Amino acid sequence: MTKQVKKPDRREYTFMLVPHHGQAGVRSIHVPILAIKCLAAALCLLVVVVIGGVVSYRHTTVTAGMEKAELEQLKQVNGSQVKQIEDLAKSTAALEQDMERLNTLDAEIRHIVNENDNGSTSRAGLTRMTPGSAQYTGQGGPNPPSLEEMGQTLEDLKKNMAAREQSLLALKEELLAKQARAAVTPSIWPANGQVTSRFGYRSSPWGRGSDYHPGIDIASDYGTPIVATADGTVVHSDWSSGYGKLVEVDHGNGIVTLYGHCSQLLVKSGDYVKKGQVVAYMGSTGLSTGTHVHYEVRVNGTAVNPDKFL
Structure with a gap:
């Protein structure tokens, strides 16, 4: 085909x-x-x-x-995210300022209570490692937190720091009030020397049986400094009958202290004196058998045993 x-x-x-x-x-x-x-x-x-x-x-x-x-x-x-990071940075800076303020407040409170922190023990009671003393190199940790977790952590820190600050402020106010009460409460000896008479009934130094003694007598050398036993306002600084040259200090809360038989008065009425401040020198003015200071504490006008305040 x-x-x-x-x-x-x-x-x-x-x-x-x-x-x-x-x-x-x-x-x-x-x-x-x-x-x-x-x-x-x-x-x-x-x-x-x-x-x-x-x-x-x-x-x-x-x-x-x-x-x-x-x-x-x-x-x-x-x-x-950039804004969140900026907000976190601002929050961190604010927290740093808060921490600085809390540290300052903590230092003030420690100063008030005269507490010495040698840095060897933490507030949790754990021993702190000193620089250069580490013997191990182990490291680690969980996954890095997210921005949301960081934000929540910052919020929690803010709340905790605010609560801590309020607690410290309340403690500071309480300590200051306690310190103020202690400052105006007689608690030290008015002078160095030997106690020659106690509070209460005693044998009369003038040989007339016994008499009631409303304070304590402390004898020492002529011119020995006499100090205020608490903060207060001088309400009398002059001659006063059997007390001789007398300093009287009002400490508030109904408490008044008297310092009698002085040789020289260093303060005047209206002066505000601090605890431990020299207000007079020891002498033998008034009804006295020798150089000494008559120290008296009155509460609401009634003489009480000064031993309760020493």
């Missing part, structure tokens, strides 16, 4: 160009069908390319829009 060979298509299309009246004759243009097919294929290819370009452009545009939206979202998230 003989195989038929396909002959090339030699058909063609004829295009006739008819001019207007008065011009040259009719022209004929012969276009092979193969050329038309090639032109049609080229047009189809061009359409496909154009459509592909449009689709690709639209896809690129959509993708770019999505990427732009994601970028804007990332910018917002980053901006939010």
